[in-house]
Amino acid sequence: FSTFPGSPKWRKTHLTYRVVNYTPDLPRESVDSAIEKALKVWEAVTPLTFSRLSEGEADIMISFAAGEHGDFVPFDGPGAVLAHAYAPGLGINGDAHFDDDEQWTEDTTGTNLFLVAAHELGHSLGLFHSDKTEALMYPVYKSSTDLARFRLSQDDVDGIQSLYGPPPASPDVPVVPTKPNSPEPELSLMCSPDLSFDAVSTLRGEFLFFKDRHFWRKSLRTPEPGFYLISSFWPSLPSSIDAAYEVANRDTVFVFKGTQFWAVRGHEEQAGYPKSIHALGFPPAVRKIDAAVSAKETKKTYFFVDDQYWRFDEKKRSMEPGFPRKIAKDFPGVDSKVDAVFEAFGFFYFFSGSSQLEFDPNAKKVTHVLKSNSWFNC
């Protein structure tokens, strides 16, 4: 990696940014989402945080322009130069300019805005180019990048942390070096006998295990789960979520935190969220959900709150009368607070701390007691 001559960097950790104008190639919210996702890439490995301004002068002004655009470094039409950005500082410094003669896209059929924005914002934060071909800060655009598996290279992380250091340790997760491709810390965390989860959910046949800012993604076809930042898939979702469940026939996962919930379909965050959990029919006294699971066969969703649960009819899209009921009464053996729950192979898997209970809803009994991370083949 390299930094600009003199290693200019921001002297504060909270920065503002503003999307000054938009390309006609994409819907505005797609541009906003790409920029937000690109900033989260750097936020995840530094103490930096970003907030968006909709007017006035921000630290990082982001704009689209073609040809000459007022900085004496004109763009050159389609291809060749895609964008440029300036080192941290006042005025034009920190700003990022995108050539609007390019075809900006959300995928890689054209020039992927997220990838270029993540690179240019690296400049806005003080990184110069890297000569590592795998690095995000390598100067030549790589249209073959697999967006679903995009990650900063070690060189990028070392570079940005040489300017700003690592992110502050989050209280719940043991301090783990933010080296994206050093499996040991993830492995130690993943196979810790004390590991507990914030939430678990299925997603199109895979299993997602959420913990703080990350999640493990486990497929039955692979022995090892992948380990990802929540924000690298769904930039708007919060970390340390409370609950998540999939409604398979709607191909949608609902994610809960506090009194709000979001909906995602694959990578796509659904518009119109977050919504209030009280819109589902919870009384105002309910301030958060502990866990939730939607039974595929019966199309009933179970919400667990403290020692009680509610049942929601997905067909009628309404909470059923006669709830809440005591969990222990209808799920014998599930006596402690439920952290998370999902359905698989006809069983409910309840997670509480580092323990997991396999519950047979037909026999109405616990059939196995396991460690929470038994799915990770430790």
Added chain:
Amino acid sequence: YPLHSSADSGMEFLQKYLEKYYGLAEDAKQFVKKKDSSPVVKKIQEMQKFLGLEMTGKLDSNTMDVMLKPRCGVPDVGG
């Protein structure tokens, strides 16, 4: 006027690339004559090294391929 041969336009493209991204002094007239001189060869090798190419010191097809790819407008070395 004699049409620019592709070799000349390749040289012109190379010169602009080195000036823009590798801090080659803008010395338009002499570049083509000097293309085999050590400063220019060194600049070509500096670029090839940075971009992960074989350091031939010549404008070979691999080098041209990478130079023609879309990229960021910020220089690779210098200020």
